[in-house]
Amino acid sequence: MRVRPRRWVQFAGVLAANPWFIYLGTRTIYQGRAKGVCFPGLNCYACPLALMSCPIGSLQHSLALASPQKGARASGEIIAQAARQGTTNAYAALLYVVGAIGLVGVLSGRLLCGWICPFGLLQDLLFKLPTPKLTLPPWTRFGKYLALAVLALLLPHITGVSWYSRLCPAGTLEGALPLKVLPPKSPLPPAGWFFWLKIGILVFFLVLMVLSKRPFCRTACALGASLALLTPFSFYRMDVAEELCNSCGRCREVCPVDIDIFDNPNSPECVRCLECKAACPKGAVTSGFRTGLRGRGAESPARGVT
Amino acid sequence: MTRSSGALKAGYLLLAVFAGMLILGLAWGGFSQVLANGIVICLDCIGLI
Numbered sequence: 001m002r003v004r005p006r007r008w009v010q011f012a013g014v015l016a017a018n019p020w021f022i023y024l025g026t027r028t029i030y031q032g033r034a035k036g037v038c039f040p041g042l043n044c045y046a047c048p049l050a051l052m053s054c055p056i057g058s059l060q061h062s063l064a065l066a067s068p069q070k071g072a073r074a075s076g077e078i079i080a081q082a083a084r085q086g087t088t089n090a091y092a093a094l095l096y097v098v099g100a101i102g103l104v105g106v107l108s109g110r111l112l113c114g115w116i117c118p119f120g121l122l123q124d125l126l127f128k129l130p131t132p133k134l135t136l137p138p139w140t141r142f143g144k145y146l147a148l149a150v151l152a153l154l155l156p157h158i159t160g161v162s163w164y165s166r167l168c169p170a171g172t173l174e175g176a177l178p179l180k181v182l183p184p185k186s187p188l189p190p191a192g193w194f195f196w197l198k199i200g201i202l203v204f205f206l207v208l209m210v211l212s213k214r215p216f217c218r219t220a221c222a223l224g225a226s227l228a229l230l231t232p233f234s235f236y237r238m239d240v241a242e243e244l245c246n247s248c249g250r251c252r253e254v255c256p257v258d259i260d261i262f263d264n265p266n267s268p269e270c271v272r273c274l275e276c277k278a279a280c281p282k283g284a285v286t287s288g289f290r291t292g293l294r295g296r297g298a299e300s301p302a303r304g305v306t
Numbered sequence: 307m308t309r310s311s312g313a314l315k316a317g318y319l320l321l322a323v324f325a326g327m328l329i330l331g332l333a334w335g336g337f338s339q340v341l342a343n344g345i346v347i348c349l350d351c352i353g354l355i
Contacts, residue, residue: 031345036338045345053341061344089336096331097341102324106317233317292314 006115006273010124013041013116018049018174027185038100041117042223044168046175048182056152056222057171058097060162063153065090067160101223105230107289109266113217113224114256114273119170120217124256126209134212135258141218141269144225152222164222166194169202214256217271228268236272237290238265244284251276251285261285 017039020030029048039045039052104112113120127133151164165171176198180191208215217224240262251261254275259267261276265285277285331337 029345031342033338033342035342035345038341045341053344058341058344062340065340089334089340092331092334093337093340094331095327095334096337099324099326099328099331102320103328106320106324230320233313233320235317235321 004278006275007121007124009115010118010121014118014121016116017041017043017052017118018047020049020051023048023184024182027182029184038097040100040104040112042119042168042170042221043117044171044174046171046179048175048178048184050174054165054170055097055101056168056226057162057165058093059101060152060156060164062090062094062097063156064160064162066094067157101226102230105227106234108236109231109234109272110224110227110268110270111236111272113221113227114271117217117223118174119221120214120271122173123209123214123216126206127213127256129210131210134208136212136215136218143219144217144221144228147220148222148225167198167201169198169205169216172198172202213258214271218257218269224271231266231268231270234266235289235291236287238270238272238277238285238287240265241284241286244282245280246282248281250279250281254279 023029029046030051034051035045035053037052038055038058039050040055042056043050043052043054045053045057147164151167155161155163176191176195179188205216205220238261245262247262252258255261256273256275257269257271259269261267261270272287274287277287
């Protein structure tokens with residue numbers, strides 16, 4: 001079986017985000033300088049192998065530290081202490097995290113969702129399991145914007161608690177479960193009811209991933225939502241040349257987020273995986289960085305570039 | 307979807323704003339400690355402490 005280049009890049013993304021195999025010997029979660037860098041994909045930084053930070057986790061953490069509650073509702077002295085230590089630099093972290101997410105979004109839209117996000121790779125692979133498939137109703141896409149606004153931005157600032165991370169299934173899969181199996185040196189107390197609630201959310205999404213295309217990206221990913229909001233302004237553009245398209249529908253078939261590239265080449269839902277571009281028998285789909293009003297579409301009239 | 311000159315201008319404006327925020331955050335300093343400390347909060351998030 002031939003593995004496509006995108007799959008190799010996705011696996012490389014998993015490895016780039018989680019190369020701290022030293023944990024297996026030391027059982028100490030990495031907290032060095034590289035943790036100060038946001039990985040441009042959804043990768044839990046509580047994962048024992050994680051080297052970098054989750055941008056959405058960092059965003060909430062900064063907002064929680066800048067909150068009037070400042071960790072007051074956090075359970076336990078360890079957390080309250082960490083919150084106090086970080087308070088003074090919370091605004092610097094907030095500027096850094098928002099700037100980093102924003103730059104990625106303006107430059108490439110959701111390109112990195114399609115190419116390096118570890119949770120995206122998991123969804124792509126699980127959907128390959130041969131089962132009956134579901135089509136998600138279009139309104140479910142608004143869920144991710146709600147999750148971003150309420151769970152990742154508003155509530156962390158009001159309550160001082162990172163609510164999105166608390167419910168995030170990527171955190172359960174990449175952080176909670178590995179830490180239960182291979183606990184760190186400092187002992188962890190037994191898992192409480194909240195842990196089991198998180199397991200329930202994870203199982204729900206895992207089942208949905210088998211049945212439908214990238215359900216988490218489309219309905220619940222706060223990082224995807226923030227990048228999607230910037231997609232209309234992004235410099236990475238998709239184009240479809242109408243005169244070449246023979247409406248064979250192959251692009252729709254291979255699309256991992258079920259969009260019609262012909263109708264809207266620069267849809268906020270598009271993860272820029274470029275599967276449609278590879279699958280188009282007529283070469284009607286093109287893409288690239290466009291810094292002006294006219295790109296390659298100037299020579300051939302293409303949708304998406306004027 | 308076509309790209310208007312307004313969207314292009316907004317793209318450059320957003321690029322400048324986000325780059326400015328990133329540079330300001332880097333220049334302010336201390337952000338890396340905040341992010342590294344986030345792991346402790348995260349352990350709480352995943353229901354383990």
